[in-house]
Amino acid sequence: MEKKGERLTYSFIRELAASYSTPLYIYDLETVQRQIDKIRSKMHPSIKLFYSMKANPNPTLVQRIYQTGVNIELCSLLELAAAQTAGVAAERMMYLGPGKSAEEIRTIMDQGVRYFVAESLQELELIEQIAQEKRKTVPIGVRINPEVAVRGARLQMGGKARQFGIDEGQFPDVLRKLQVLPHLRLCGIHTYHGTRILSANTIAENIRYILSFAERIIEMYGVKLNFVGIGGGFGIPYFAGEKELDLDELGQASYGTVEQFLQKQPETEILMESGRYLVAEAGAYVAQVRYTKRSQGVHFAVTDGGTHHHAAAGGSGNAFRKNFPIVAYVPEQRAEQEYELAGPLCTPNDLIGKKVRLPELHPGDYIAVLKSGAYGLTASPALFLSHRLPREVLLERGKVTLIRDVDEYIIPKLRKESNTD
Template sequence: MKFNIKNNMNDKNLQFTAAVKKYGTPAYLYQGEEIIKNYESLTNALPKCVDVFYALKVNPNISLVKLLRSHGACTEVCSITEMEIALKAGSTPQDIVYLGPCKKDYELKRAVELDIFAIVIESEIELSRVSKFAQELDKTVNVAIRLNPDFSADGSPWKMGGRPTQFGIDEKHAIENFGKYLKVPNVNIRGIHVYNGTSILDAKSVYENTKYILNIFDIITKKYNTNFTMVDVGGGMGIPYFQNQTVLDIKEFEELMVPLFEDFNSKYPNTRIIMESGRFILGTAGYMAVEVNNIKVNHEKTFIVTDGGTNCHSAAAGSGRVVKRNFPMENISANEDSPINEYQVSGPLCSPDDIIGRNIKLKEVNVSDILIIKSSGAYGPSSSPGLFHSHGFPAEILLYKGESHLIRRKDTSEDIINMQILVDLNIQEPILN
């Protein structure tokens, strides 16, 4: 590996360059201090009565979960593997909630055995299934009922509720039928869960959403005279990716959320209030580093071919995003005074869609330069099609207290081939003349 290093680089870029020199590209780089700063800016803006649960779906790397856990974060998991990661990273079962629309029997059984804080029930069928497993194990299982409310969160490009989705039970139906749920054997219903949307940048929208959920809690509590011990209001706090977006105003968030939660807490002091968050905590603290392998002009556009594209950063490529725009990107190998040019940044795939920057302005790029795609800590590593062209998943590196730590090694050809099974189909060798 031969990377271009310029002597005018700032500390962060020097650290990035040294790390990729050591571990190779493509790679995800995480700034540990930034992760903690983001996490604490959220917890500091919430009253003590609220617990923040880190959503592993955003980035399940065990070292990152451990770092967050060591600063007090609880965990929200959506598969048995995420649950085992959370436990291995130091979470206690009582600080885990488990949700998701498809929980397999063996996953549910494990969650019942472990006595996690709550299995979040997504349907009536799932409620019966959990009850059956609890009876078999002669236990009482703690659950929360996930509702799909009649209200949808403003300002969220991905709405999980307030419209037909595979998540939760319709608000009206659940309110009508809660009496039946409360009678299901071997099940203790702790309360309710709602996750209505993600990537919200408007504090008022998170507030309105939360207020609505706390009100549903109130309605059910009064109607059925329950003593709920949990309300999970989701979250959806976003980060800006594009030029015309502004950061979530954390001061405004605090001013709105603190009185709302404190008022709720004074009425329901025994109810644990949960907010879930992932993108806000990890997003801006993660960077993807790719190396420039080739530069060419094609039909009058200049293409930079890099060793990491949509196969390892689907989020930057726009997959799953409503608007396809460029993630912020920088050529960290360029000189301070390099001219700015316009480029198309592609990855290594034989697919015209493998573009992670369109008509993007970068300081002059040369072969072997390192490009950094910013705000990549959320979903890039966890939701990309890493096996396309059998390139495998990139390395992940944690930069913390001035040191770099490899926290996931890059997949090798052997890793990928070893997962495949070559069966003996008793095929005759072709006869070559």
């Protein structure tokens, strides 16, 4: 979606709402493609880009992204199943996660996921045990928790005490451990410093840091690395005062580092992952105003959408609650006023916008929360109050495709009492 939602006109929204009802997630494939192209054209061409499914696991969207040549990073068996539904080859998958079960490990091996990343010494032991049962030698990557934290990441995954990966300083322990795990072969390292980074320099520094760490361990220990995951964390500006990540600057600041590394290590692949940057700008969450009211002088618009579908718009994941960009679709020019945009839940926190200046709203009008393609439905407490899931539609080449129906909803069936005899 264009930044201010220009592509979503009032009549188009009304048409979509008439066909698919609200609340509704709309994703624009052209915007996704634009974001992919930006990374591809600015970063070193040898970098292998992965889409992080956690940002938006809708299989149709994943399929379209995959078809552009982007690889897929995943973290759960259902993400794996969705990726397989989308036709993603195991050769082009990376599987991460600090708490993998034995079932996950077996499946990763059985499916032949190419980039398999372990996150603890005990996980390595479990992988060994399963590899031994299967009489397989398993190429394994290890996630490293770097010693240095990034400046400017809204959410830090490394550089401090974290449940992710193995501390950089414990790398010798990894090598010692692997000596007694004969079914494992170290084939790569992976890092993820943090996310929502808007400073090109910070990301470039992360890349420098991990590539120099990789060089150090290659030289010191003679390890052979088929891949080095340099993370990503590319942010997009959501809130007032945030500036777009400068990809020209990032490309320039990191090109030489990557090039020099590859000159010395031509056999090593450099992997980078991104979820939010690829899909956030492409999505809008559209809701219809059901009621308007005043409470103690404050204007409320109660809509059919809420934080059960879009927790991030309600402030989840941000230390300080800030509004996503929100627009209203009304049939005529009206004076503006300030609104609390509420949803149908029984909590005062069910507000997808606070003090939002919008044209006067009437029942039947629409609002859209923009920049909602990432960590929308997938990062929301959708089961809270058991409202139905919203539909999702994809705009591509001027066409609209329904990619999640309202009834594609996981509610367990009612069971009879167990027979305890």
